[in-house]
Amino acid sequence: MKKLNIFLFSFLFCSTMYAQDLTDALLYSQDDILGTARFRALSGAFGALGGDMSAVSINPAGSAVFSQSHASFSLSNSDMTNDTRYFNGLGSTNDSNFDIHQGGAAFVFASRNDSPWRKFTIGIAYDRTNNFDNDWFARGTNTNNQSIDLYFLNYADGVRLGDISLLNGEFIEDAYLDIGNAFGFAHQQAFLGYQSYILEPDVDDDNNTSYFSNLYDGTFTHDYVYTSTGYNGKVAFNFATQYEDNLYLGINLNSHFLDYQRTTSLEETNSNTPPNTDPDLNFIRFDNSLSTRGSGFSFQLGGILKLSQEFRVGLTYDSPIWYTIEEETSQLIDSNLADPDIVYVADIVNVYPEYKIQTPSKFTGSLAYVFGQQGLISFDYSQKDYSKTKFKPESDYSGLNADINDAFTNAASYRLGGEYKYKQFSFRGGYRFEESPYKDGVTVGDLDGFSLGLGYSFGNTKLDITFDQSNRSFETSMYNVGLTDPVSIDRTNSNIALSLSFNI
Numbered sequence: 001m002k003k004l005n006i007f008l009f010s011f012l013f014c015s016t017m018y019a020q021d022l023t024d025a026l027l028y029s030q031d032d033i034l035g036t037a038r039f040r041a042l043s044g045a046f047g048a049l050g051g052d053m054s055a056v057s058i059n060p061a062g063s064a065v066f067s068q069s070h071a072s073f074s075l076s077n078s079d080m081t082n083d084t085r086y087f088n089g090l091g092s093t094n095d096s097n098f099d100i101h102q103g104g105a106a107f108v109f110a111s112r113n114d115s116p117w118r119k120f121t122i123g124i125a126y127d128r129t130n131n132f133d134n135d136w137f138a139r140g141t142n143t144n145n146q147s148i149d150l151y152f153l154n155y156a157d158g159v160r161l162g163d164i165s166l167l168n169g170e171f172i173e174d175a176y177l178d179i180g181n182a183f184g185f186a187h188q189q190a191f192l193g194y195q196s197y198i199l200e201p202d203v204d205d206d207n208n209t210s211y212f213s214n215l216y217d218g219t220f221t222h223d224y225v226y227t228s229t230g231y232n233g234k235v236a237f238n239f240a241t242q243y244e245d246n247l248y249l250g251i252n253l254n255s256h257f258l259d260y261q262r263t264t265s266l267e268e269t270n271s272n273t274p275p276n277t278d279p280d281l282n283f284i285r286f287d288n289s290l291s292t293r294g295s296g297f298s299f300q301l302g303g304i305l306k307l308s309q310e311f312r313v314g315l316t317y318d319s320p321i322w323y324t325i326e327e328e329t330s331q332l333i334d335s336n337l338a339d340p341d342i343v344y345v346a347d348i349v350n351v352y353p354e355y356k357i358q359t360p361s362k363f364t365g366s367l368a369y370v371f372g373q374q375g376l377i378s379f380d381y382s383q384k385d386y387s388k389t390k391f392k393p394e395s396d397y398s399g400l401n402a403d404i405n406d407a408f409t410n411a412a413s414y415r416l417g418g419e420y421k422y423k424q425f426s427f428r429g430g431y432r433f434e435e436s437p438y439k440d441g442v443t444v445g446d447l448d449g450f451s452l453g454l455g456y457s458f459g460n461t462k463l464d465i466t467f468d469q470s471n472r473s474f475e476t477s478m479y480n481v482g483l484t485d486p487v488s489i490d491r492t493n494s495n496i497a498l499s500l501s502f503n504i
Helices: 022-027 037-041 053-058 060-065 149-156 172-182 185-195 398-407
Strands: 005-008 070-086 089-110 117-131 134-142 199-201 211-213 220-243 247-269 283-306 311-318 322-335 355-358 362-371 375-385 390-392 410-422 425-434 444-457 461-477 486-503
Touching: 022 398, 037 053, 037 425, 037 444, 037 461, 037 486, 053 060, 053 070, 053 089, 053 117, 053 220, 053 247, 060 117, 060 220, 060 247, 060 283, 070 134, 089 134, 089 220, 134 486, 149 185, 149 199, 149 211, 172 185, 185 199, 185 322, 220 283, 247 322, 390 398, 425 461
Parallel strands: none
Antiparallel strands: 005 322, 070 089, 070 486, 089 117, 117 220, 134 220, 199 211, 220 247, 247 283, 283 311, 283 322, 311 362, 322 355, 355 390, 362 375, 375 410, 410 425, 425 444, 444 461, 461 486
């Protein structure tokens, strides 16, 4: 027997290589409230208001509300706390990061004749729509006899032993590369389990397709660490117009981009060796890394109608985002099984074929009541059907798309915000609630959050600051197959945002 220590990097251009899952589908389909401080202070309830650069990213008609050209820039500090529970183990992490997350300008051109089209605007706006910086850990003793061996057994079931065996004189890294090119991701996982002596064939024959674990039944201590970084953002090219005194119409053409890195590391130990037997497999380490980059396109159509001087309604359609995505992965596996003199190390990264994902579209209806110069109250309601998320080409992802349809559902979000003005000061607050995108309502729970903000006007220049916080619970597994006992996560995301806006 041997000790296997593989850090693998290779280039794979085979159509059978896929490792995407439901987590990816949801990750690229969701967005967050990360705009100007004023926008965040009202919890994003700006669909019928306009007059704010982040409001333009919600309803493209909002730029036509500006009476003159306008620009804004925003920075924020985000603080995320994850409290985890895994069997008898509790954990907590806290991380902060600082970034410039918003910037844009809208240029207003007023009509110089008696045309009913009073003005039109051209704008460009950058908004970070999601922050992927996150880390948590789960430590505890699994008392359900669940080990990482189940992950490898799942992938090995039905796989020919000859397809995951080393040829005479073949190096581990070469075999891993060849298996990936010939058979794909599932065979590679079976290969790792077999070559690290986690698995053994029922029959030592190349045609064998069934396996057993070298682990004894019992309890297993798990130490799992999850870390992700990156962001999702968009640049919107905005065109809007005002018709007579009461109607505003607009369109956004959006260029999206994402950058996402994720690493997970599991260390599993056990003391399940029966009396009077030789020490056996009691330590396994399994690491996975993912790097994702993508770009996409979407458009938005929106309108705002003044029913009276005080009362406004808004409607926005967000098209799907059509992403093109590239991914790379690497893996490391290590176990304690003897011969410590044989250690394999190589430099291989799995480069997957480029694929496409289409996120669901969204409709938003908005209401607002403006109390003259004293203040306002605003409400937004949105609907997004996450089960419409599609990986493409659909012929290659029919199974995953079916899983998405089975797991996800139509989710609504509710946003309420208000503002009161006193002299140069503006006092703001908001509340939001987002339903779970999962049918079970547990894998990802409902989100609720609040916001408080303060603004000061210097005339043509305004300075705004906001604090907002949201809470959401998750029930997630370490792996999609095999070791699927849930880790419970209670997540609190707190932000402080500062914006400077001014008329041009």
